[in-house]
Amino acid sequence: MRIILAPMQGVIDYQMRELLTSVGGYDRCVTEFVRVTDHRVPEKVFFRYCPELETGGRTKSGIPVYLQLLGGDPKSMGLSARCAASLGAPGIDINFGCPAKTVNRHDGGSVLLKKPQRVFEIIHAVRENVSEQIPVSAKIRLGFEDDTLLSDIIGSAAEAGATELCIHARTRTQGYKAPAYWSAVGQVQQPAEMPITINGEIWTPSDVTKAMHQSNSEHIMLARGALSCPDLALQTKAWHRSENYTPMDWSHVVELVRDQFNSSTHFKGKYVGNRTKQWLSYLMRHYSEASSLFHRVKRCIQADEIMQHLNEQAL
Ligand SMILES: Cc1cc2nc3c(=O)[nH]c(=O)nc-3n(C[C@H](O)[C@H](O)[C@H](O)COP(=O)(O)O)c2cc1C
Numbered sequence: 001m002r003i004i005l006a007p008m009q010g011v012i013d014y015q016m017r018e019l020l021t022s023v024g025g026y027d028r029c030v031t032e033f034v035r036v037t038d039h040r041v042p043e044k045v046f047f048r049y050c051p052e053l054e055t056g057g058r059t060k061s062g063i064p065v066y067l068q069l070l071g072g073d074p075k076s077m078g079l080s081a082r083c084a085a086s087l088g089a090p091g092i093d094i095n096f097g098c099p100a101k102t103v104n105r106h107d108g109g110s111v112l113l114k115k116p117q118r119v120f121e122i123i124h125a126v127r128e129n130v131s132e133q134i135p136v137s138a139k140i141r142l143g144f145e146d147d148t149l150l151s152d153i154i155g156s157a158a159e160a161g162a163t164e165l166c167i168h169a170r171t172r173t174q175g176y177k178a179p180a181y182w183s184a185v186g187q188v189q190q191p192a193e194m195p196i197t198i199n200g201e202i203w204t205p206s207d208v209t210k211a212m213h214q215s216n217s218e219h220i221m222l223a224r225g226a227l228s229c230p231d232l233a234l235q236t237k238a239w240h241r242s243e244n245y246t247p248m249d250w251s252h253v254v255e256l257v258r259d260q261f262n263s264s265t266h267f268k269g270k271y272v273g274n275r276t277k278q279w280l281s282y283l284m285r286h287y288s289e290a291s292s293l294f295h296r297v298k299r300c301i302q303a304d305e306i307m308q309h310l311n312e313q314a315l
Pocket residue numbers: 006007008009010011031032033068095097098139168176199200201202221222223224225
């Protein structure tokens with residue numbers, strides 16, 4: 001079983017990848033999406049989204065980081081993928097899942113699922129532009145409005161040469177609302193040469209078991225679950241190996257939150273602490289203590305004040 005840390009624009013950035021992979025259990029990360037329009041993305045943009053390119057495309061813990069591209073123009077997607085690979089990206093991931101209206105209006109993300117032929121053309125162009133050693137994965141949803149094209153989309157991805165496919169088990173219309181329909185993935189034919197990773201609404205190790213079983217997938221991707229429970233990947237691996245494992249307690253989590261706050265000082269002025277507040281709002285789902293801490297820091301706009309609250313928690 002492979003556990004992938006999901007891409008999350010504006011949430012799982014370089015610092016968060018560094019932090020969560022240092023906790024452990026992850027086999028791969030994916031960057032936030034890099035928007036590709038009608039020309040090749042400049043190198044500096046790749047370095048901004050993926051500072052790990054400076055260290056062989058891996059986090060400090062040695063976990064590979066695939067670069068995610070989002071766009072509807074096969075030519076510029078192909079050229080951008082080639083550039084990313086030449087800079088050392090260990091893999092390219094293509095975003096066919098983004099539900100944002102502005103992104104969809106500009107021919108990117110989940111709108112492309114309406115036409116499986118377009119999924120084929122984009123993946124094919126990327127595949128043709130990078131060497132065989134570079135994996136090309138795609139991330140899709142069950143479909144745009146419904147899942148009637150799912151089988152065709154999977155077939156198109158396989159035919160275009162995708163190495164792997166990650167399926168967020170909801171349609172674009174279903175957004176991020178629970179539940180996720182893992183069994184919809186299990187009901188379609190899965191090409192043997194293209195492993196499927198299941199994603200969506202996985203919060204606990206027992207969700208992992210259900211999601212893998214119902215979707216008939218070998219691998220999982222964790223998004224909000226990874227943020228609400230920083231050692232979910234470790235818990236999952238221990239559970240699957242029937243090993244004893246003591247889940248991370250709140251005092252350890254507070255240490256991580258302090259590390260995260262200290263590493264996000266590039267957010268200045270009124271933005272100071274925004275990422276920390278955001279993370280606490282995810283942690284609240286799993287740790288009741290996160291809720292009171294969140295309510296204490298939510299209106300703080302001074303770094304010192306926020307740090308003081310974090311330090312008090314750590315005592
Ligand atoms: C705030 C936010 C940002 C996201 N950004 C991206 C992104 O950049 N690329 C992508 O492929 N998916 C993105 N996603 C989707 C997640 O990777 C994942 O597919 C989705 O959250 C479902 O998994 P979950 O139910 O475990 O959270 C984003 C989701 C959220 C909530």
